[in-house]
Amino acid sequence: MDESTTGAGLISAAEFHRAPGVSDWRVTATGPQAVFAATSLSAAADLISPIVEAAERLGIRPDVDLRPEGVIVRIPYRDPEGIPEAAGEFAAAVSRSAAKLGLSADPSRAQSVGIYVAQHSQADVRPFFLAALGYEAFGDTDAVDPLRSGPQLAFNPISGDAPARGRTHFDVFVPADEARSRVDAALAAGGRLVDDSHAPAWWSLASPDNHGVDIASWTDTYE
Numbered sequence: 001m002d003e004s005t006t007g008a009g010l011i012s013a014a015e016f017h018r019a020p021g022v023s024d025w026r027v028t029a030t031g032p033q034a035v036f037a038a039t040s041l042s043a044a045a046d047l048i049s050p051i052v053e054a055a056e057r058l059g060i061r062p063d064v065d066l067r068p069e070g071v072i073v074r075i076p077y078r079d080p081e082g083i084p085e086a087a088g089e090f091a092a093a094v095s096r097s098a099a100k101l102g103l104s105a106d107p108s109r110a111q112s113v114g115i116y117v118a119q120h121s122q123a124d125v126r127p128f129f130l131a132a133l134g135y136e137a138f139g140d141t142d143a144v145d146p147l148r149s150g151p152q153l154a155f156n157p158i159s160g161d162a163p164a165r166g167r168t169h170f171d172v173f174v175p176a177d178e179a180r181s182r183v184d185a186a187l188a189a190g191g192r193l194v195d196d197s198h199a200p201a202w203w204s205l206a207s208p209d210n211h212g213v214d215i216a217s218w219t220d221t222y223e
Contacts, residue, residue, distance in 0.1 A: 010082025014223045019088025024095045024105035026175035027220045028112035029152060032087055033074040034095065035110055036103040041068040043103070050097035058086040058093075063148055071103070076148050080139035108178050114152040114171040116214070121157040129153055169212030176200070179217035186215065 013027040025034045038044035044066055051073060055062050065072035073094055075087045098105065119125045126143055129135060135143040135153065143153040158167065174182050183203045187193060194212070195204040202216035 009085055010079060011085055011087070012082060012223050013220055016083050016088055016091075017220075019092065021092030021095055022088055024098070024107060025091045026107050026110040027083070028110060028173040028175075029114050029171065029216070029219050030112040030148065030173075031075045031077045031083060032091060033072060033110045033112075034091065034098075035070060035072050035106045036098045037070040037106050038068070038103055041066070043101070044068065044071045046101050047071050047073075047094070047098055047103060050101075051094055054090050054093040054097070058090045060084060060086055060090040062090070070106075071098075074148075080142070107175055110175055112152070112173045114154060114173065116169050116171050117153055117155045118158045118167040118169070119155055123157075124155075126153075126155045129155075167212075169214060171202075171214045171216055173216050173219050176217040176220040179203075179215055182215050186213065 013032075016022065016025075016027060016032055022032075024036075025032050027033075036044075036047060038047075048064065048066065048071075051062060051064055051071075054060070060075060061078065063074040063076050065074075075083065075090065077083070095105065117125065117129065126137065126141075130137060130143055133143070133150070133153075134146070135150075136146050138144040138152070141155050143155070145152075154171070172182070179200060183193075183205065186205050190208045191213070192206045192208070193203065194206050198204075201218035202214050205213045205215065207213065
């Protein structure tokens, strides 16, 4: 896991959070997102038109997941270097519209899940996964579903390993104010703490049968 630096026209997660009116939103590995609860599909659908209006006005291309339980709105990373400058204004506009419609935000449900593919230091397995999953390259080390519906993959070499043996674990990106409780819940469910030297940026856990899961919050706070 590496924190990103921002470029021209882009902002960091910390800068996004300093924008007015974005308290409903959290930043995960795929970008800022908010979850607005609803009591029916029709009630959730009422938010779609305001989202489209704000997106077209501000030049944001959001991903919207409409379900009977609510609406998930994401501002996906189009550039691995940062978040679009207009994201804060867009997020605030969506939150205002949701409040007018009586849709309450639930930041605790914001998250993204990625798969960290650890490969032998002399191997390059990304082309295989791009072909097998129909994914596209993203930045120098990642791969993404072109429609952003599947988990993002990150490919990173490991040293001192045995050739022809891959090691893979899940990355779960959660809001910074939810990370510790998520770690505690996983440990209470039989998990094992492997490494907390990077906390609160991330904790490395293992399942009872030793499958790896990193619970990370740094995407919500990086400068």
